[in-house]
Amino acid sequence: MIDSIFWAATGIITLFVAGILVRALRRSTAGTPTDGFDGQVYRDQLSEIERDSTRGVIADDEAKRLRSEVARRLLAADRADDAADAAKPGPRSVPVLGVMALVLAAGFGGYAYLGQPGYGDLPLKARIAEAEKLRADRPNQAALEAALPPQPQLEAIDPEFLALVEKLRAAVAQRPEDLQGQQLLARNEANLGNLIAAYKAQEQVIALKGDKATDADILTLATLMFQAADGQVSPEVESLLQAVLKRDKRNDTALFFIGILNMQIGRYDLAFRYWQEVIDTAPAGSPWLAEARSRIVPLAEVVGVRYVLPDAPAATPGMTPELSGPSAADVQAAQDMTPEDRQAMIRSMVEGLNDRLATEGGTAEEWARLISVLANLGENERAAVIFAEAQKNFAGRDAELAVIQAAAAQAGLAP
DSSP states (O other): OOOHHHHHHHHHHHHHHHHHHHHHHHHHHHHTTTTTTHHHHHHHHHHHHHHHHTSSOHHHHHHHHHHHHHHHHHHHHHHHHHHHHHHSOOOOOHHHHHHHHHHHHHHHHHHHSSSSTOOOOOOOOHHHHHHHHHHHHHHHHHHHHTTTTOOOSSOOOOOHHHHHHHHHHHHHHHTTTOOOHHHHHHHHHTTTTTTHHHHHHHHHHHHGOOOOOOOHHHHHHHHHHHHHSSSSHHHHHHHHHHHHHOOOTOOOHHHHHHHHHHHHOOHHHHHHHHHHHHHHHTTTTOOHHHHHHHHHHHHHHHHHHOOOOOOOOOOOOOOOOOHHOOOHHHHOOOOOOOOHHHHHHHHHHHHHHHHHHHHOOHHHHHHHHHHHHHTTOHHHHHHHEEEEEEEHHHHTTTHHHHHHHHHHHHTTSOO
16 A cells, blocks of 8 residues: 555656646746737837826827837737747757666666666664564564474484483483583584584583582583574574673674674674674684684675774684694603503694684684594594584585585595
8 A cells, every 4th residue: 555655656756746847847938038029018008008198298190100000010020929939849858858768767767677667765763663673572582492493313323422422411310410410411412413412411411510610611511502593683692692701791602692692683783883893803713713813894885884804813822722733842741642642632732623613603624624534533423413403504605615625524424
């Protein structure tokens, strides 16, 4: 209904303006300043003769003769004007009407191509109000999980590994206050793709730690819940992220996920601010730095901000081993270690990388590195689980998937 009224009003206004322009054109071409000049002079003479006759300046006979003479000249002048009007070309409105038709066609056509015909007016204030309503009314974590289809089971999982996880579940059920058991359960459930069970175990980890729970523990829980909701930021996850930001306003993980939340509700302006903060303040090794850099330029165009992406920061010295691999000092130390100690150091680095990828994510190269290392350690089943999770995380990103698939193929996990 509103759409019909809009187009009707637009058409009426267009016709009205066109009529005014054509009318003005006809007036401008109807005659020149000298048209009808003689006739007006003769009419003035007739008026003058009447006044002189009334005052007695001229005799009645003379007045009658003058009237006849001037009237004859007036008739002749009128006939001449009529003949001139008949010989004049018509008003030059056809070219103007043609130009107007082209302008109207370009205007309506351009609006149909670039605009949104059929949509009502949506000013900025209304858009913000609608987005904030979406924020307030979005489903909670349980509702988001209930709306998802059943998740398919991961393939190529070692039955022995599954048996070990079953034993771990039984042990944790008997000893729910076993902190280390809950931590292992959360990690292994996540590796199996059982994200709800994983974050439930992580909730127990935080409860058991109490005041000693770290921001990393909370972010692990938030990430697992985010994944369990298939990439939707629930109110519960938002509360966890905001709690971290209160203590560390530059935490790159929390900033990035709050940006995702604002993207999901349509507050692209706020998402841009959060991701710009990630780009400006995140450490060089942050996985969210690369993510924010890859998304912020098109987001800036949507927001209407002229944004120039800064140069990527170089890797900083002192980067942790799980981010950059062993340092020269680590290699030298490893040469003096016993085989058992060397294996323990490698295991520590692998577990550190695994934990970070599970909680914070990472680049395709880091996922590929973890797959390769696990395969070299003989843990092909676990490498297959990591490969399946990486394929899910990088779905639709062909260039990054190619890196991961190449590592899996070299490890014998993919053709």
